[in-house]
Amino acid sequence: MTNIVVLVKQVPDTYSERKLTETDHTLDRESADAVLDEINERAVEEALKIKEAGEGEVTVLCVGPDRATDAIRKALSMGADKAVHVSDEALHGSDLVATSRVIAAAIGKLDSVDLVIAGNEASDGRGGAVPAVVAELLGLPQLTHAHHLAVEGSTVKVDRETADEGITHLEANLPALVSVTEKINEPRYPSFKGIMAAKKKPVETYTVADLGIDAGEVGLANAWSAVQSASPKPPRQAGERVEDDGEGGTKIAEYLVGQKLV
Amino acid sequence: MAEVLVLVDQVDGEVKKSTYELLTAARTLGEPSAVVVGAPGTAGKVTESLAAYGAAKVYVAESDDATTYLATPKVDALATLAERVSPAAVLVSATSEGKEVSGRLAARLGSGLLGDAVGVNADGTVEQSVFGGAFNVTSKSAKGTPVISVRPGSIDAEQASGAAAEETVELPAVDPAKSAKITGFEPVVGGDRPELTEASVVVSGGRGVGSADKFDVVEQLADSLGAAVGASRAAVDSGYYPAQFQVGQTGKTVSPQLYVALGISGAIQHRAGMQTSKTIVAVNKDSEAPIFEIADFGVVGDLFNVAPQLTEAVNKRKG
Structure with missing residues (x-):
């Protein structure tokens, strides 16, 4: 019996315009369409494959505002068994480390977790470090950026693939934490039956106080790193544009010489 | 201090x-x-x-x-x-x-x-x-x-x-219950070209390149400039170039001195990975392509005419 926890996050759709709120420089979550981050669906898929290969239970864990319920339902309709939703006004504006502490505390509330699976990087913050920080806080081995994952008995093996390092083969004993890349699998679509069943699956809701965390330790006012100012980048101005009259390549070469780029 | x-x-x-x-x-x-x-x-x-x-x-x-x-x-x-x-x-x-x-x-x-x-x-x-x-x-x-x-x-x-x-500095012994052991390693096979995120010049190809074979036009220009080769998501999804070279939202973020975009329309997904480049040069057949909105120098034309000419001019300049 493998108990798996999958971390999911709702993010603004990258196809819509994303903005920072003018008043407090946090992500303007209202202005963009919210979706289950694509990478999370792959994390859920990987958990379901492990469960289907043996025995296990898949719990979805989401830290986010009330409307993140949609992301949770999506994961449940794919086949996850139950969900934990940490939702608290006090969390607004929490930084990466504080968010990781809340996630770690919520995982700590669950019974005998064998494997934590997350996406390797969310498409909004792109901090890319939440899974590693959660592993640090829980004292678990981090097997991050997995493009292949295998659980053999009490051993977990991962092929870590990153753009800057190449492929690293990793191994650890359970319990462990894995983060997956977008290449690991193609997530299934929820079936109609799955969507109907999801409505009856249990979703437990916690506040930060339920997790034993003081509201004074999280949120924007208590962040360990703070944004002082933010401004939309002045749009890049379109420069010179010419039609190719047979000398287009030469003209680029002249431009590059003029800019001292060649 | x-x-x-x-x-x-x-x-x-x-x-x-x-x-x-x-x-x-x-x-x-x-x-x-x-x-x-x-x-x-x-x-x-x-x-x-x-x-x-x-x-x-x-x-x-x-x-x-x-x-x-x-x-x-x-x-x-x-x-x-x-x-x-x-x-x-x-x-x-x-x-x-x-x-x-x-x-x-x-x-x-x-x-x-x-x-x-x-x-x-x-x-x-x-x-x-x-x-x-x-x-x-x-x-x-x-x-x-x-x-x-x-x-x-x-x-x-x-x-x-x-x-x-x-x-x-003495390192404490690692507790294997809390750390993942490295059992093997395969470095990125990048050949002689610089690594994408470290390169000071990047030349990327997009859907406009048309096929995997024709990507050598992109590679030849890159080699003349001592550049890394990149690809748009469209080019990677079409199988023209391996995924490890993808530039954009779901690929790598690059910030070189010079970015040359060949046959790339410039969807927001791609721009997210390259728009902090110091200088952007674009070649595209479509004069309406959004890449021209952010390019410092743009040529509306066929990349298969423009890129080889540019490659030759750069090689000639190097002597």
Whole structure:
């Protein structure tokens, strides 16, 4: 019996315009369409494959505002068994480390977790470090950026693939934490039956106080790193544009010489 | 002057360019101390080049565990030193592992984390570029020793002489129940071309290239410029070029001196990965392509005419 926890996050759709709120420089979550981050669906898929290969239970864990319920339902309709939703006004504006502490505390509330699976990087913050920080806080081995994952008995093996390092083969004993890349699998679509069943699956809701965390330790006012100012980048101005009259390549070469780029 | 810890990014004794960028940034905050975490004998190979970029001290944390466990030995070394010397800041390259090391270190030290900075200011604040360059943000750490990860390529490395005085640091033994063991490694096979995120010139091809075979037009221009080759998501999804070279929201973020886009329309997904490039040149048949809105120099025309001509002109100039 493998108990798996999958971390999911709702993010603004990258196809819509994303903005920072003018008043407090946090992500303007209202202005963009919210979706289950694509990478999370792959994390859920990987958990379901492990469960289907043996025995296990898949719990979805989401830290986010009330409307993140949609992301949770999506994961449940794919086949996850139950969900934990940490939702608290006090969390607004929490930084990466504080968010990781809340996630770690919520995982700590669950019974005998064998494997934590997350996406390797969310498409909004792109901090890319939440899974590693959660592993640090829980004292678990981090097997991050997995493009292949295998659980053999009490051993977990991962092929870590990153753009800057190449492929690293990793191994650890359970319990462990894995983060997956977008290449690991193609997530299934929820079936109609799955969507109907999801409505009856249990979703437990916690506040930060339920997790034993003081509201004074999280949120924007208590962040360990703070944004002082933010401004939309002045749009890049379109420069010179010419039609190719047979000398287009030469003209680029002249431009590059003029800019001292060649 | 306060020490600033810099984690050295090296592979088998070869120092990555991003380390020199960190040493340069560290000098705006205090006196740079390089931290070498590696197999026994590593420091001997790298000290000289660290001295050339102003490292006043070189902390040597060498052990067999350093190369057989992921990330943990680096976090251990930096945490040990941060507690011992109370540095003004800790700087780490914002690579995949660097982001993880810096996040874990901040959590362990109870410090503010400033991630993926593109500039470091003398007052300890950093500049960040978020949502693929759509917003510029200035941030500061509100607690403890600031832990800063710096995006490779965003700072110009400048030489300076440093004493590079070596000092040994004992690494604690790694607990295998808390760390992933490295059982094998296959480095990126990049051939002679520079690595995408480190390259000062990037030439990318998109859907307009039309096939995998025709990508050699992109490669030839790249080779004439000493550039890395990139590809748009459309080109990767069509099977023209391997995924490891994808530039954009779901691929790599690059910030070179020069970015040449061939047959790339410039969807927002792609722009997110390249619009902080210093100079952008675009070639596209479609005069309405959004890439022209951000290009410093654009040619409306067939890339199969324009690119080979440019390759030839560059080669001729090199003699």
